[in-house]
Amino acid sequence: MYVVEENLIMQRRVSIKDVAREAGVSIGTVSNTLNRPNLVSPSTRSRVQETIHALGFVRTEGARQLHGLPSPVVAVVVPQGADPFGAELTHEVEKVAAEISLGVMVHSDTPDDASRARYASFLAAQRVLGVVVAVETDTDQVLTALRDYGLPCVTAGEDHGASLGYAVHTDDVAGARTVVQHLLQLGHEFIAYLDGPATQRSRRRATGVAMALRAPGVAPRQELGLQAHALTVDAGREAARVLLGLRQRPTAVFCGDDRLALGVLQCLYEAGVSVPEDMALIGYGDSIHSATAAVPLTSVSRSVPEIARHAIRMLAVEGAPHLQDSADECAVVQPKLVVRRSSLRTVIHH
Amino acid sequence: MYVVEENLIMQRRVSIKDVAREAGVSIGTVSNTLNRPNLVSPSTRSRVQETIHALGFVRTEGARQLHGLPSPVVAVVVPQGADPFGAELTHEVEKVAAEISLGVMVHSDTPDDASRARYASFLAAQRVLGVVVAVETDTDQVLTALRDYGLPCVTAGEDHGASLGYAVHTDDVAGARTVVQHLLQLGHEFIAYLDGPATQRSRRRATGVAMALRAPGVAPRQELGLQAHALTVDAGREAARVLLGLRQRPTAVFCGDDRLALGVLQCLYEAGVSVPEDMALIGYGDSIHSATAAVPLTSVSRSVPEIARHAIRMLAVEGAPHLQDSADECAVVQPKLVVRRSSLRTVIHH
């Protein structure tokens, strides 16, 4: 208490020295109390701890790092603008990181080399443990920028192309296949599949769709593939107009992204087409939008919490290079179909 | 180049010393080149800069802080779980922070003192410049925890109670009033107002609603106040059922939160009540959900980018205590009504 007041006036931080002086021990003992308590006698230990508490001492992380100790911080890079996946991943990474006392920095990616170099060097200066990269496009450029500064990276959610390294993503083939299997079980005879511009992920979804449709025992049915110009609500709405203009309309629409599905839903609402009665609608990603849509959307969960857990684990491994020469690792998590009202044939009132 | 290879093998970081040796100058000169380039002769300066580049040298922020330099990092504390406002604010804070080369750490708040103390001490150890607090409830407890560790705080969006300090929020009285004025202009005769549990913010909205309805020149009309048990989609859906059970239904519903409005929309959709034809619907917050809802929602934007800008400015001021004795500051930003289809009397097809 006595010294606290002094500090309030002097505006000087309480350092390990102050604790040492006040507790009548050396700074080495204070450091030991902090880092290797078992080396300190119980009586001294508790006295030091009390002093620490009384003075409100908090370690300066910066000073620890000078001794090569890893900084307890990871970074997440997400696309600029509203991105449900990026937001959810950030949140989940933060939760996992907190469990092992790691902090999380966020950076949004601007698609330009200069700004990438800027945040990469910033993170390098902060000596962060590693970076979780969750950008939707340009993944390779982002990875290159970060690795230029020697930052350990793990790609989350998106595909990395040629550049190898740690990565964790969802099994989109399985995800898409499950959706179509679900629709087939419901007896749909005409299924439309709407996805965005070709990416590794959309190609995997297309594969899954095809696998389900061509599976042995599945009778051939009507199908239609549509490509939206982007993974946005607007693009989804536009695509839906095409759908509604058809001579014969599909009885179910599977969208490769929740945002597309939301756009489709907007269009159907305006046109007075009921979901799921007139048309079933399924999204992908199980973003925050799925459950809160006017008609709660059946969607495929990418298991973001699992992705986050893998990512942090990989970074922790990189941080402590046990097997420096171990091969590049890539984890794949299984998606989960979340069935909601938008694909139910019989309307259930809860 | 030569030394780079060595470092790759030795796994040792390039320090200011290496640069000095390689460039044939003292470390003081390197430091000056970095921080006060004008004190260094052009020729030396460029030679040092080249060496820095060649060696891939990046300053260790931690070492700088030992000299009392402020850490270029701010933190944001948001509620745990999906919170559209928290997510948007984090994103906007990050954007503003990046402009002045500040990094951003995120922490989600768990409503328990121990975990609050944990992240507060973590942030204190990181010597962050300050903390933007954007929690929905328990604001005072969070502020107390952070201030216990001497962290400069600014409350964003939510109200702080007794505890003073920097704060920035939206003028909710004006926001709510604008909504009701909008509905009155559209000729609505029976307006329902649905909000969550009483908070300072909901009380301000109620005031705004009352002001608009009791304004001089406004003829008395039918009105109805409803209170949902929480600001969630589910709570909104439940409340909407009450609304639909009424002998006479309101022609417009104003919700104190977008999530409530989404719930109402779900219920109306199931019941076959068209928005806006049968019932106008307005939300609050202009979250990501507003524009993407099946019927794009008219809502009140809280001007999150402005809030973020104020918050960062306040933190920067705290960081550099010019006027230590200046009074506690509180900024209020004006909300904006964003009109979308859900409140349009005539349906416009785009």
Added chain:
DNA sequence: TTGAAAGCGCTAACAT
């Protein structure tokens, strides 16, 4: 314009 040197808060090796 530059270099030398002290010291920031802390850890860890070493001495006692």
Added chain:
DNA sequence: ATGTTAGCGCTTTCAA
């Protein structure tokens, strides 16, 4: 079990 001490990478006087 505890104290002493040499740095870690950097900034910042102070001298030259």
